[in-house]
Amino acid sequence: MRGPVTWWRGKSTPAKVETYTRWSFHFFVAIEIATVGLPALGQVEPGLAGRLVLMVCVHGGVCAVTAARALDWTRGRREQPVRMLWTLGGVTAAVAVAAVWIGEHGPGGDEVDTATGGLFATVLVVGAGVMTLGVRRRRRASTVVAGFAAGSGLVAFALGVPAPAALLTVVTVLIGAGLLAFTSAFSVWLLNTVYELDEARETRARLAVAEERLRFGRDLHDVMGRNLAVIALKSELAVQLARRGRPEAVEQMIEVQRIAQESQREVRDVVRGYREADLGAELAGAQGVLTAAGIRCEVSGETAGLPAEVQSALGWVVREATTNVLRHGDAGRCTVALSVTEERVVLTVENDGARATGGGGGSGLAGLRERLTAVDGELEAGSAGDDRFRVTATVPLPTVRTVSEVTS
Structure with missing residues (x-):
């Protein structure tokens, strides 16, 4: 009741x-x-x-x-x-x-x-x-x-x-x-x-998503625009040469194949860069966005030396948790703590004023669990008492590391 x-x-x-x-x-x-x-x-x-x-x-x-x-x-x-x-x-x-x-x-x-x-x-x-x-x-x-x-x-x-x-x-x-x-x-x-x-505040969150989509679209246009134009031109040339029975048509189609394969590789690089998140940049960005929204944000921890795949997975946790705080909560304070030990790295995002910051079964948190599973990590999300909500991501480290935790 x-x-x-x-x-x-x-x-x-x-x-x-x-x-x-x-x-x-x-x-x-x-x-x-x-x-x-x-x-x-x-x-x-x-x-x-x-x-x-x-x-x-x-x-x-x-x-x-x-x-x-x-x-x-x-x-x-x-x-x-x-x-x-x-x-x-x-x-x-x-x-x-x-x-x-x-x-x-x-x-x-x-x-x-x-x-x-x-x-x-x-x-x-x-x-x-x-x-x-x-x-x-x-x-x-x-x-x-x-x-x-x-x-x-x-x-x-x-x-x-x-x-x-x-x-x-x-x-x-x-x-x-x-x-x-x-x-x-x-x-x-x-x-x-x-x-x-x-x-x-809701509009600002939607604009941030729209801006990211536009950035991704511009990157794809820059990569694919020129290559597709060259492919179209060389394909047309190959057709004309083939109709005249010229052997150079084969060379043009080989060039088309090479450009298509190169375009495919470049698109994968763009998507990989879009999907990979730098943990340090995400921590700084979260602090800036939350502070601008009137939410006091404290960030602690050091990202140096962490594997790229671990930083990418945890960066997405920071990004999704920050979005939830902005869009669904009524927070006045948020803390982001990164703790690195010899065996694992633990990222904790906790905020007050929680009313609907994700009950642990949302599509956003489900996507984070999939990303963490790729690095053998785990995600826990739920109430931390009173009106606080806590998201905890744990990722094991493959090599021995020294404890590193610095307040920034």
């Missing part, structure tokens, strides 16, 4: 920020009910208290639904909730007018005035702040706040509230709604920024 901690750690950073933002506005609703509705139960007579609590609960529920739909609209998951915004405005106005009317024409007493006055100001502040989630431009948000503040003064004055008290109400609503509107705008900006940064 998944607990709250596991559920939270399983979310990406943007999903965590979105969840936090949503529940922050639900928390504002809870504060509204706790600070205005519940105290009324002990301040006024039960019948009136029940009506006040019902009003604030209805208003809080409409605020919660509006906030959720407005955030969905902000993320592009639904259309702008215009009807919910108008509904919230209407419910807010109705509750505010009812609170002022009860305070002025209902049962007298300081307790009733305090309860209804607090309800009046709070519903206007929370209502205006939540409504600003459903608009994009600052001018419109400012208009909503100013409109609620001005409306509070007009309603209060029209229902018999003295002018100084009505003016104080306007100032209170203006400041409170303005602060909550600023919080709403900042929350939306932060949420959108986090999602954009996450999309940029």
